[in-house]
Amino acid sequence: MNSVQYVLGIESTAHTFGCGIASSEGRILSNVKSEYVPASGGIHPREASQHHASKAAPTISDALKEAGLRLSDIAAVAFSAGPGLGPCLRTGATVARALSLVRKCPLVPVNHCIAHIEIGRLVTGEDDPLVVYVSGGNTIISAYAAGKYRVFGETLDIALGNCLDTFARRLGISHPGVPKLEQLADDGSKFITLPYVVKGQDVSYSGLLTMASKLAGECDLRDLSLSLLEVAYGMVAEVAERAIAHTEKGALLLTGGVARSKRLQRALSYVCRDHSARFHVVPPDLAGDNGGMIAWTGYLALKEGLAVPVESSYVNPNWRLDEVDVPWRR
Amino acid sequence: MAEMRLLKKGAEAELYLTDWMGWKAVLKRRVKKGYRNPDLDSYVRGLRTSNEAKLLSEARRLGVPTPVVYSVDKRNFEILMSYIDAPPLKRFVGSMGTDEVALSFSRIGEIVGRLHKGGIVHGDLTTSNIIPYSGLLYLIDFGLGEHTSNVESRGVDIHLMRRALESSHHEVSSVAYLSFVDGYRRVMGDMSEVVLKRVDAIRKRGRYVDVSRRKGAMD
Structure with missing residues (x-):
């Protein structure tokens, strides 16, 4: 137990199949991913899972190669057990179970949302931050309290990334849509009033998406993109501000x-400045879904x-982060 | 203008202690947010200022204890209202016994019932927005409230309070919620059932919902 241990992690909750290797010293030795990009429309769960199944072997062998390790060096295999799309999760879990059986090493299920928080704590060195987690599938403001990550x-309804991606697709913008919306927004000048929906500490994006889509044929797309992003990010910034004031x-x-959005980073850094809080952004490679x-x-x-044990290594597509005990933080 | 002392810098507004005709008063000023587009910022601040001023007075007429509004300055996003000289409920919950929690929350249930029955939802029911003072429970911060008798809006109002209880007062959240429901039922009568059913539905609707919630079980 004195020597360095290596854990191999498998991510497959949505469009990304990822394999990464972490050392017990807190180094990420490799982090390889393969992304499923649908020919049209959003993620098709079955197609995504087929993509993951076909990319699993090369992704894992690349991750081992990049880390300069062999499978026999791995002390445990971890996998994303939820939340996410059922078929995708099951593919990743099957791969992880197989590796663990072949290697005869422990199998560890991991909550995907908690992994986003823990990698952020690791790379920024910030022990106890308020976390703003925004992606295609999640929009969560969370902080640790009494054994669990609580949702503030x-x-x-829909996630921030989902709202923006869907809007971009409706404009005919190819994946990834958010950077292109941001470029359009940079040239926008007129603000168009769109539904700004904050309820208590929660946000709602479905009305915003509907309204913005409806206006797409009538307004200047630069102005519309500017307004959509300002409203969408303004809502997150407001609830983040409430949460930071509340949790101190x-x-x-x-x-x-969505952490890579410069406009969102700017909004949240304003919030931090107003509340004398330090601001950290997880680097893109580790902020998006990854192993x-x-x-x-x-x-x-x-x-x-x-x-x-492999027999009870279930996936849970609806696994909330606030259900999970995090004993390592006690 | 009388002398002003900063009482509190909240997430959304600054509160100053001042006086109005010799009475202690609070000036609530919604401050500019650098993170928002300026047009969006004045739209949001304006909407919430007028919303809050109207709803504070209307809630009072429904028998819900709220501060008295003395004046509103829409141009500067300010409301001048009576000062309630006490800390919010949030500070007391941790040191309350179970009976006391039950009693307080059943009264809060009655108050919210009166509000809903009168066609208003509060929009941000948390223990920071309830102030126990001189034997009454004052409700403040109506900026996110609206006029509606919609089942969905009433349901969201209660759902958000339940969620706030779970994140901030997890050790007493079930007692508090059950007592709240008792009080709410007493005032809303038959109307309460459809709303409370909706609260459970909203909870199950969440993107990621644990198994016990999906079955409709409650702690």
């Missing part, structure tokens, strides 16, 4: 696929004895 705000945390950590974050969180869980 979330979306009541000294730092804010931005993570998830490295699963590997690292798997290591944290392994240390606490949270490995499971």
Whole structure:
């Protein structure tokens, strides 16, 4: 137990199949991913899972190669057990179970949302931040309290990334849509009033998406993109501000696929300045879905004895982060 | 203008202690947010200022204890209202016994019932927005409220309070919620059932919902 341990992590909740390797010293040795891009429309779960199945072997072998390790060096296999799309989760879990059986090593299920938080804590060195986690599937404001990550705000319907991606698709913009919307927005000048829906600590994006889509044929798309992003990000910034005022945390950590948005980063850095909080953004490679974050969180869980036998290694597409005990933070 | 002392810098507004005709008063000023587009910012602040001023007075007429509104300055996003000289309920919950929690929340249920029955939802029911003072429970911060008798809006109002209880007062959240429901039923009568059913539906609707919630079980 004195020597360095290596944990291999598998991510497959949505469009990304990822494999990463983390060391017990907190280094991410490799982080390889393969992304499913639908020919048209949004993610088709079955097609995505077929993509994952076909890319699993090369992705894992690349991750081992990049880390300079062999499968026999791996001490445990961790996998994203939820939340996510059922067929995608099951593909990743099957791969992880197989590896664990071949290698005869522990198998560790990891909550995907918690992995986003833990990798952020690791790379920023910020021990106890308020977390703003925004992606295609999640919009969550969370902070640690008494053994669990508590949810201080979330979306009541669709996720921020989903709202923006869907709008971009409706304009005929190809994936990834958000950077292109941001470019359009940079040239916008007139603000168009759109539904700004904050309910308590929660946000709602479905009305915003409907209204923006409806106006797409009538307005200047630069102005519309500007207004959509300002309203969408303004809502997140407002609930983040409420949460930081309420929890009195000294730092804010931005993570998830939408974390790379410069406009959102700017909005949240204003919030932090007003509340004398430190502001951190997880670097893009580790902010979007990836296997490295699963590997690292798997290591944290392994240390606490949270490995499971293969027979009971279920996935849970609806696994909330506030259900999970996080004994490593006690 | 009388002398002003900063009482509190909240997430949305600054509160100043001042006086009005010799009475202690609070000036609530919704401040500009650098993170928002300026046009969006004045739209949101304006909407919430007028909303809050109207709803504070109307709630009072429904028998819900709220501060008295003395004046509103829409141009500067300010409301001048009576000062309630006490800390919010949030500070007391941790040191309350179970009976006391039950009693307080059944009264809160009655108050919210009166509000809903009168066609108003509060929009941000948390223990920071309830102030126990001179034997009454004052409701403040109506900026996110609206006029509606819609089942969905009433349901969301209660759902958000339940969620706030779970994140901030998890050790007493079930007792508090059950007592709240008792009080709410007493005032809303038959109308309460459809709303409370909707609260459960909203909870199950969440993107990621745990199994016990989906079955409709409650702690």
